[in-house]
Amino acid sequence: MVQTAQRIEWKVRFVDYPAQFRKMETEIMETIRTVLEQGDLILRHQLRDFEERLAAFVGTQFAVGTSNCTDALHLSLRAAGIGAGDEVITVSHTFVATAAAIHHVGATPILADIGDDHNIDVKLVEQAVTQRTKAILPVHLNGRLCDMEHLMSVAKRHNLIVIEDSAQALGASFKGKRGGSFGLAGCFSFYPAKLLGAFGDAGAMTTNDETIAQKVRSLRDHGRNNLGGVDGWSFNCRMDNLQAALLNLKMEKLSAWIERRRQIARLYHERLLPIQELRLPPLSDSDGIYYDVFQNYEIEAKERNALVRFLKNKGIEVLIPWGGKGVHQFKNLGLSEFHLPRTERLFQEVLLLPLHPELSDNQIEYVSDAIHEFYHR
């Protein structure tokens, strides 16, 4: 590793944007040129095409492109009528954006602890339901869906809305049904590091409910409707047309990229399984229920901080997610009343290994060998 004040030359990057650009450079530049030559910049056919493609991929009737996933969550909650006085059950083991979307509609996030697969512990959801509960917002973390059968049955029993945070789970399925197609809405992120990454921020919501789709379409565009009127006070949360055009291009590679991610996860699994000090994510498909897309390879590691230093010294870019804290552990958010032992314990040992489609088998071996070396030192 060559380290300068400005830049670290990683041997294995966490995400390799330049490598992906090199592979697709001609198509990317052609797409940008076409969009610019045509002057198709805001709410044009490239966005409509992308929305159609996304809806078909997820298995819903509608998709609406937004500026990012946080806005997709915020607008979906708003369109569903969730607001002041309502409670929404979600997790603390997530990006702050999930809880922020709930906060911004005036509702209260109720945080449940996680299970063995690091997603919401569905057994705890029902215990968290009160008179004020309006919705469940499951987060499909790391490319693995929550147990949607159990969650949907709890939602049905208590007449709750379900809005899925599918930011990390494009293409993942549970019993053959894709994430983002179970609840009233599914929300996706196309942040550059995501499975399908834009060249900046972008997001979308998916739904089978035409009214909700129409509401979000209006909410993302200043509350405007098709008749030139304004339905109410709103926001500017549109997806840029240029990003939509680039996402259309990348969508063609998505299935191959997912396959490669799953292959890499299998390779890590094979190589790291003998290390007693690690806890690995479940092997996808081992039970025929979960099809995981491995947005991240999230492990639990003894002596985590020393391991991180060791790997970084070897030029391996690993990440401790979200600064090593659950949402309720950020004091300024006012959620400190939650005590979530499994989430808190996880954040002491959690670590993300590099996983992206451009990663070579040699790099996976290098990372795995370095971890073996650390524990046998």
Ligand SMILES: Cc1ncc(COP(=O)(O)O)c(C=O)c1O
């Ligand atoms: C689980 C989860 N939810 C929400 C978001 C927010 O997505 P965006 O950055 O597109 O707003 C992210 C993005 O990192 C995420 O990982």
